[in-house]
Amino acid sequence: MCADQIERLPTGITGFDHIANGGLPKGRTTLVSGTAGSAKTVFAAQFLAAGIKRGEPGVFVTFEETPEALRRNMLGFGWDIARWEAEGKWAFVDVSPQPEEELVELGSYDLGALLARIEHAVRSIGAIRLSMDSLGAIFTRLNDSRVVRNELLRIVSTLRRLGVTAVLTAERTQEYGEIARYGVEEFVSDDVVILRNLLEDEKRRRTVEILKFRGTSHQKGSFPFTVIPGEGIHVIPLSAIELKQRSSSVRTTSGNAELDRMCGGGFFRDSIVLVSGATGTGKTLMATTFMAAGVRQNERSLLFAFEESRDQLFRNAIGWGIDFEQMERDGLLRVICNYPEVTSLEDQLIFMKAEIDRFRPQRVAVDSLSALERVATIKGFREFVIGLTSFIKHQEMAGLYTATTPTLLGGSSITEAHISTITDSIILLRYVELFGEMRRGLTVLKMRGSSHDKDIREFTIDSRGMHIGRPFRNISGILSGQFTHIAPSEIDRLSAMFRDDEGDEPARDTAPTN
Amino acid sequence: MSKIVLHLYIAGQTPRAERAISTLRRMIEQELAGYECELTIIDVLADPQQAENQKILATPTLIKSSPPP
Numbered sequence: 240m241c242a243d244q245i246e247r248l249p250t251g252i253t254g255f256d257h258i259a260n261g262g263l264p265k266g267r268t269t270l271v272s273g274t275a276g277s278a279k280t281v282f283a284a285q286f287l288a289a290g291i292k293r294g295e296p297g298v299f300v301t302f303e304e305t306p307e308a309l310r311r312n313m314l315g316f317g318w319d320i321a322r323w324e325a326e327g328k329w330a331f332v333d334v335s336p337q338p339e340e341e342l343v344e345l346g347s348y349d350l351g352a353l354l355a356r357i358e359h360a361v362r363s364i365g366a367i368r369l370s371m372d373s374l375g376a377i378f379t380r381l382n383d384s385r386v387v388r389n390e391l392l393r394i395v396s397t398l399r400r401l402g403v404t405a406v407l408t409a410e411r412t413q414e415y416g417e418i419a420r421y422g423v424e425e426f427v428s429d430d431v432v433i434l435r436n437l438l439e440d441e442k443r444r445r446t447v448e449i450l451k452f453r454g455t456s457h458q459k460g461s462f463p464f465t466v467i468p469g470e471g472i473h474v475i476p477l478s479a480i481e482l483k484q485r486s487s488s489v490r491t492t493s494g495n496a497e498l499d500r501m502c503g504g505g506f507f508r509d510s511i512v513l514v515s516g517a518t519g520t521g522k523t524l525m526a527t528t529f530m531a532a533g534v535r536q537n538e539r540s541l542l543f544a545f546e547e548s549r550d551q552l553f554r555n556a557i558g559w560g561i562d563f564e565q566m567e568r569d570g571l572l573r574v575i576c577n578y579p580e581v582t583s584l585e586d587q588l589i590f591m592k593a594e595i596d597r598f599r600p601q602r603v604a605v606d607s608l609s610a611l612e613r614v615a616t617i618k619g620f621r622e623f624v625i626g627l628t629s630f631i632k633h634q635e636m637a638g639l640y641t642a643t644t645p646t647l648l649g650g651s652s653i654t655e656a657h658i659s660t661i662t663d664s665i666i667l668l669r670y671v672e673l674f675g676e677m678r679r680g681l682t683v684l685k686m687r688g689s690s691h692d693k694d695i696r697e698f699t700i701d702s703r704g705m706h707i708g709r710p711f712r713n714i715s716g717i718l719s720g721q722f723t724h725i726a727p728s729e730i731d732r733l734s735a736m737f738r739d740d741e742g743d744e745p746a747r748d749t750a751p752t753n
Numbered sequence: 754m755s756k757i758v759l760h761l762y763i764a765g766q767t768p769r770a771e772r773a774i775s776t777l778r779r780m781i782e783q784e785l786a787g788y789e790c791e792l793t794i795i796d797v798l799a800d801p802q803q804a805e806n807q808k809i810l811a812t813p814t815l816i817k818s819s820p821p822p
Binding site for chain 1: 762763764765767769773797798801802804805808809810811812813814
């Protein structure tokens with residue numbers, strides 16, 4: 240790859256610089272286009288606010304909202320524009336419609352006054368950044384759009400001469416289609432960013448896409464983002480996540496000695512384990528034991544619960560002899576319960592990351608992912624899981640997710656299908672129907688980087704937790720849910736066929752085929 | 754009869770500005786001869802703050818400050 244010749248100005252918008260490979264091209268004007276409600280104004284304001292935090296003053300040219308409205312609306316993001324104005328870091332050029340003013344267009348004119356005002360504002364505070372929001376408003380106010388277009392071209396070239404990096408917002412009528420109305424991309428087309436606010440399966444999803452940066456590189460495709468109070472736009476740069484987390488061979492206990500043995504000595508310290516099973520098979524128990532085992536080793540443990548309330552969880556834990564309340568008092572455990580429906584998945588991810596950052600745990604459990612799947616589109620859910628997994632792995636924490644299968648016997652869930660390649664280990668919990676009785680079976684399906692027990696073992700749950708017993712020997716078809724019982728003599732004959740040369744190890748690591 | 758106060762905003766001494774000024778002068782002399790008139794010409798390039806205060810967008814712009822309509 241050749242060296243990037245074009246200098247960047249980091250925007251300071253979380254995640255955006257990542258997908259922009261460093262920031263907006265310096266000294267140029269970037270067109271930010273989006274439909275109504277796609278957070279264009281927030282982007283424009285945040286560009287300046289983030290600049291001020293880096294010591295770069297900015298000018299906001301508003302064609303639409305009045306400065307009063309902007310000062311008031313942006314306060315919710317923690318941007319005190321009035322104070323910045325007093326400190327000479329922020330200046331408004333107010334071109335918003337004045338309701339009391341009667342405008343009569345006569346003869347030929349240009350926007351020389353606007354240009355002079357912008358130039359004056361830039362010079363008076365020594366602006367490095369400038370935002371213009373939004374172009375559509377000025378086109379609707381003046382009849383002669385040809386003049387407006389020419390004059391905007393003049394403004395953009397003046398900004399370039401002044402060395403200001405600018406953001407220019409424009410409306411689009413559709414999420415997919417022409418870049419912006421009034422053909423504005425024709426004169427500020429070097430750099431185009433598109434903000435989308437899509438409605439998919441009745442769920443809103445915001446995405447940002449860098450359409451082009453002329454002569455320089457950026458991440459392709461659209462990335463989800465969210466607008467959160469106190470921060471503003473937060474881009475989640477998924478495909479920009481680098482697969483470079485370190486991998487350790489240190490094992491850590493799952494909380495169940497027998498399960499550790501089945502996994503070849505415990506979970507890896509920085510791996511993600513997916514526990515999948517039908518309702519009531521013991522997933523929450525496994526998450527609970529995993530947490531308790533961490534606390535017992537003096538590790539900080541964080542549990543996100545999306546299905547059960549705190550009271551339920553704590554009561555269940557007591558039932559298995561685990562005192563969550565005491566662990567929380569000791570500061571080693573934190574249990575966070577909320578309903579997935581209260582917020583979008585993007586916000587949920589940011590919230591979870593913030594909690595992880597605050598608590599700095601050594602292990603994290605999510606119970607269950609399937610509950611989160613309800614509130615998002617398949618794509619959104621997948622992005623969420625990838626985002627969370629890579630975040631957890633970068634922190635070098637052990638993670639455990641649970642997923643619920645929709646059917647009682649056999650079957651897999653959508654959750655599994657989408658995330659099974661992302662997780663390092665998969666443990667299946669399944670009901671086994673045995674001569675008119677429901678038993679439970681457990682198997683380690685995959686254990687990345689380690690050998691593991693291939694048996695499907697029976698387990699029971701009592702007041703002391705989970706007890707893993709012997710493999711099911713005379714039954715097959717457990718994973719498909721279609722059981723076939725096999726006579727003991729047949730089993731002996733089959734195992735004799737696959738017996739290793741040493742004779743003592745019945746075929747374990749090579750599954751018999753045919 | 755109150756005085757008519759007019760402000761004309763121009764951006765530099767362009768032909769367009771010159772034409773606006775001469776048209777305005779002729780109007781004041783011929784059609785508003787019976788009124789007391791005060792015309793101020795403001796060059797936004799020289800005084801951009803004034804343009805900012807009055808929120809002037811285009812040039813040339815003529816503002817009738819008084820009397821109210």
